[in-house]
Amino acid sequence: MESRLLSVFGKQFVRGISTTSSACGKRNFKKFPIFNKRGTKIFKAQQAKHPHPDVPIYDYGVRPTGYKIGNKYVQVDEMIPEIVVPDLTGFKLKPYVSYRVSDIVAPPMTPEELFGAVYVRKITEDFKNGKIGPDNQSLEPSPEEKMTAEEARAKVQAIRSDIV
Structure with missing residues (x-):
């Protein structure tokens, strides 16, 4: 705290700079927050039974898993988060992907691209090896040729989702 006396014509002025606010008198709870882990055991016990309105119970951003009725806490199973973690055994990529990697955007697949991705290689091999019948059908169809549309x-779609 800094104070300075200034005298003009016999009158004395006092100029002061204060670094604390005077809200709530001596109990300025808003300036010095006491969160759940701070404070004595007695203070924590008092907060659990009768919470002070100026000292909020800080939840650190964690969503509640139930609700309170009076002094009783009711647990709701549907509010408990369920974490689904895929099985990554045998996964080839490392778990970290750099933020400097450029985005890969795949345009919508056309029917020609679909045909080229699934059928062209097998048809070309069958034509070179003479395994095409009189009606231009393969004599030994592959599993891809037996697939429906x-x-x-x-x-x-599964291949494209793996790429993107």
Whole structure:
């Protein structure tokens, strides 16, 4: 605290700078927050039974898993978060991906691209080896050639989701 006396024509002025606020008198709870882990055991016990309105119970951003009725806490199973973690055994990539990696944006797949991704290689090999019948059908169809349109579309969507 800094104070300075100033005298002008016999009158004395006092100029002061205070670094504390005077809200709530001597109990300025807003300036010095006492969170859950701070304070004595007696203070924590008092806060648990009768919380002081100026000292909020700080939850550190954690959502509650129930609600309070009077002094009783009711646990709700649906409010407990369920963490789903995939099984990454045999996964080839490392768990860290750099933020400097450029974004990969895949445009919508056209029917020509779908045909090229699924069928072209097998048809070309069958043509070179002479395994195409009189009606231009493969004499030894692969599992890809036996797929229906819906199965092929689902397979391509799975491949595209792995790329993106």
